[in-house]
Amino acid sequence: MLSGVGGLVLGLIFLGLGIIIRRRSQKGFVCGRGGRKRPVPKGATYGKPVHLGVNQLKFARSLQSAAEEGAGCHCGALRVLNSYWVGEDSTYKFFEVILIDPFHKALRRNPDTQWITKPVHKHREMRELTSAGRKSRGFGKGHKFHHAIGGSRRATWRRLNTLQLHCYC
Numbered sequence: 001m002l003s004g005v006g007g008l009v010l011g012l013i014f015l016g017l018g019i020i021i022r023r024r025s026q027k028g029f030v031c032g033r034g035g036r037k038r039p040v041p042k043g044a045t046y047g048k049p050v051h052l053g054v055n056q057l058k059f060a061r062s063l064q065s066a067a068e069e070g071a072g073c074h075c076g077a078l079r080v081l082n083s084y085w086v087g088e089d090s091t092y093k094f095f096e097v098i099l100i101d102p103f104h105k106a107l108r109r110n111p112d113t114q115w116i117t118k119p120v121h122k123h124r125e126m127r128e129l130t131s132a133g134r135k136s137r138g139f140g141k142g143h144k145f146h147h148a149i150g151g152s153r154r155a156t157w158r159r160l161n162t163l164q165l166h167c168y169c
Contacts (some may be wrong), residue, residue, distance in 0.1 A: 030092045031063040031070075060152065063093050064132040068125040078102070079116050079127040080107035083132060 003099070011157045036059040038045065043054045059066070064083055078099040086094040100107065102117040116120070124130055128137050138156030139146060 007157070030094060031067045033063070035059065061128070061136040065125070065128065065136055066094050066129055066131070067093075067095040068097055068132060071099065072123055072125040075099055075154055079121055080130060081116065081144055082125075082130055126133060 024047060035055070036057050038054045038057055045052050045054065064085065068080050070082050074076075079102050081098040081100050083095045083097040086096045088094060100116050102108075102121075103162075108117050109115045121129075125133065128134060136153060138153040
């Protein structure tokens with residue numbers, strides 16, 4: 001879903017402290033709006049009619065999660081903390097992705113922020129551990145809304161909204 005690069009929309013900002021740690025002039029990522037077309041040659045899918053869709057398919061994750069993934073690929077040495085919506089037009093959506101330098105001394109010495117410098121937090125955006133990624137996996141807040149069985153938003157919604165009346169005969 002990444003179709004180009006925009007202006008300076010990436011910065012190293014840590015929202016927990018509310019201070020700018022270090023700002024770099026990295027290029028920002030632009031996500032193309034719209035659905036996901038199935039990449040098949042000439043629209044030929046070769047199968048049963050239930051799998052013949054090409055045009056009106058929807059991507060499983062949000063464009064915000066795709067923008068985080070693109071920023072994490074482009075700046076591989078930095079950690080993706082989170083992202084937020086900046087703007088949109090008729091063709092693209094713009095998100096500002098918050099990237100953290102894990103080798104910055106101010107982060108490594110602070111006990112509140114050194115969690116993201118550990119190796120287990122490499123490429124959080126690829127494993128959908130950011131806020132946008134967790135939302136696409138069906139996670140939420142509150143009782144019975146903190147685990148996703150099946151790993152998809154639709155499967156979680158179906159599990160939470162299905163009334164099961166078991167018959168023990």
